[in-house]
Amino acid sequence: MPGRAARQGEAVMLIRRAPDMKWSEVTDEKLYLGRRQFLQTTAGVAMAAAAGASIGCSTVSADDQLPGRKLSYKEGPFGTTEKETPYKDVTTYNNFYEFGTGKSDPAQNAGTLVTSPWSIQIDGECAKKGTYHLDDLIKPYQLEERIYRMRCVEAWSMVIPWVGFPLASLVKQCAPTPKAKYVKFTTLYNPVQMPGQNVPVLKWPYVEGLRMDEATNPLAILAVGLYGHTLPNQDGAPIRLVTPWKYGFKGIKSIVKIEFVEKQPLNTWQQTRPNEYGFYANVNPHVDHPRWSQATERRIGEFFRRPTLMFNGYGDQVASMYAGMDLRKYF
Ligand SMILES: Nc1nc2c(c(=O)[nH]1)N[C@H]1C(S)=C(S)[C@@H](COP(=O)(O)O)O[C@H]1N2
Ligand SMILES: [Mo]
Numbered sequence: 001m002p003g004r005a006a007r008q009g010e011a012v013m014l015i016r017r018a019p020d021m022k023w024s025e026v027t028d029e030k031l032y033l034g035r036r037q038f039l040q041t042t043a044g045v046a047m048a049a050a051a052g053a054s055i056g057c058s059t060v061s062a063d064d065q066l067p068g069r070k071l072s073y074k075e076g077p078f079g080t081t082e083k084e085t086p087y088k089d090v091t092t093y094n095n096f097y098e099f100g101t102g103k104s105d106p107a108q109n110a111g112t113l114v115t116s117p118w119s120i121q122i123d124g125e126c127a128k129k130g131t132y133h134l135d136d137l138i139k140p141y142q143l144e145e146r147i148y149r150m151r152c153v154e155a156w157s158m159v160i161p162w163v164g165f166p167l168a169s170l171v172k173q174c175a176p177t178p179k180a181k182y183v184k185f186t187t188l189y190n191p192v193q194m195p196g197q198n199v200p201v202l203k204w205p206y207v208e209g210l211r212m213d214e215a216t217n218p219l220a221i222l223a224v225g226l227y228g229h230t231l232p233n234q235d236g237a238p239i240r241l242v243t244p245w246k247y248g249f250k251g252i253k254s255i256v257k258i259e260f261v262e263k264q265p266l267n268t269w270q271q272t273r274p275n276e277y278g279f280y281a282n283v284n285p286h287v288d289h290p291r292w293s294q295a296t297e298r299r300i301g302e303f304f305r306r307p308t309l310m311f312n313g314y315g316d317q318v319a320s321m322y323a324g325m326d327l328r329k330y331f
Contacts, residue, residue, distance in 0.1 A: 068229035073163045076148030078219055078317060084151060085158035087227050089300050094234045095156075096253055097202055098187065098194035105196075106234035112193050113254065115238040124184070124259035127175035134238055138224060141165050149228070150221060152244035153312055154251075157297040162242050163225035168216040170258070176212070180260035183215040184208070185241060188256045202268055208241065208252035209265030209279065211321075219244060219317050222255075245314040247281040278331040282322065283312035287331050 064070065066087060096106035099113075118134040141147050146169075151161040171183065189205035191197040197204045214220060221242045224231060231237040236253025243250045249269045269277035276290050285295045285308040296305040311318050322330075 066227055066229045068225070068232060070229055071147060071163050071225045072142070073147040073149045073225075073228070076150040078314070079149065079151040079161075080153055080159060080313075082151070082153060082159045084161055085300050090158060090160050090226060091232045091234060093300060095248065096196075096234055096236070098196040098204075098206070098254075099234065100196050101201060107232075109195065110233035110237075112195065113188075113233045113237065114193055115233065115254075118238050118256075120239070120255065121257045122174050122259075123257060124261050125177045125180035126260045127177070128173065137170075138165075141169075147224070148221075150242075152242060154242075154244065154248060156248040157299045159299070160226055161228070162221060162223040163228060164221040164223035164239075164242065166218055167210075167220040167222050167241070168218060170222060171212075171216055174258070174260065176260045179262050181212055182261050182264055183210050183212065184257075184259040184261050184265040185210075185252045185255050186257040186259070187252055188254050202272055206252055206268045207265060207271075208250055208267045209261075210241075210243070210250075211264075213321050214243070214318075217318060217321065219314055245283060245311040245318045247277075247283060249277065250281050280322075280327075280330050282318075282327065282331075283308060284310060284327055284331070286310075287328055 092107045093103045094106040095103065096110065099106040099109040119131050120134055120137060121131045123129050138147075147163060147165055149161055149163050151159060153159050167183075185208045187206040188194065189197065191204075210220065222239055223236070223242045224239050226232075226235060231240065233254075236251070236255075239255050240253040241251050241255065250267075264279055267277075267279060269281075270279055283294075288294050295308060297308045298305045309315075
């Protein structure tokens with residue numbers, strides 16, 4: 001798409017359930033299928049584009065000075081060439097109500113969150129139910145260099161170089177049944193580590209959801225890092241969702257459970273203020289929030305407001321999923 005160079009990272013995915021999942025079952029199919037077959041899958045298209053774009057491009061090295069563990073990754077597809085929001089802003093201006101409702105609260109308070117060891121429960125309508133150690137989930141991606149960097153424009157409004165892997169890969173590995181129509185995500189519930197959960201500003205734990213086609217769109221990623229390093233706690237360590245065509249609240253942080261469900265999940269903000277926040281939350285300059293216009297935005301660190309783009313500028317990748325839907329009704 002114009003203005004957005006196809007850059008790809010690779011990242012990876014991987015899920016491994018200790019006893020009964022074999023390496024071959026969890027490894028991305030591209031290693032097993034010919035390129036042609038591989039291209040027939042949605043994820044394949046993205047990965048192949050990525051692979052093409054990254055020829056001759058070695059793993060990018062991150063700034064050593066940043067906090068967190070350094071990650072290795074490749075450039076991913078769909079990255080933007082827009083200027084990155086400074087690391088400091090990305091990590092000190094946050095929304096993470098588990099650590100307070102102020103924008104600077106998460107950076108100040110999230111130190112109590114213990115992110116290692118971390119496990120993720122896979123549940124619901126899928127064949128691979130179980131509880132997995134995050135390290136096991138991610139290791140194959142790391143070994144196969146399938147962790148990507150995607151510099152995305154965030155709807156609220158930052159440009160963040162995420163490091164992660166396509167949610168589609170994880171979904172595939174979980175082997176959802178035909179009944180799985182949505183994916184539901186849940187944040188950790190632990191009021192000791194997350195003191196904001198003692199305050200009933202939201203119903204805890206935080207929950208989000210995506211329709212299956214959204215979850216398998218190559219733009220939906222599970223991020224484990226930013227700026228080349230593991231995620232700071234305030235940004236949703238150790239793993240969070242990134243859906244750059246949607247408003248920020250869809251990007252659920254510190255995920256401990258991924259469930260495949262038949263019914264549309266009631267996401268936290270929709271539950272809290274149903275007339276203001278819906279399930280889809282696609283960036284849409286034509287549908288205002290009841291209390292403010294959503295036609296323009298001010299990028300963090302910039303002075304002037306700029307027009308907000310439909311689907312945050314990612315229409316080429318996502319608009320077809322909503323063809324025929326009344327986006328005023330399904331906001
Ligand atoms: N668990 C959880 N996830 C969350 C939130 C939250 O309060 N709790 N806030 C959401 C909102 S409203 C936004 S705008 C983004 C902010 O992400 P960032 O702080 O990494 O930029 O996280 C989203 N994910
Ligand atoms: Mo938000």
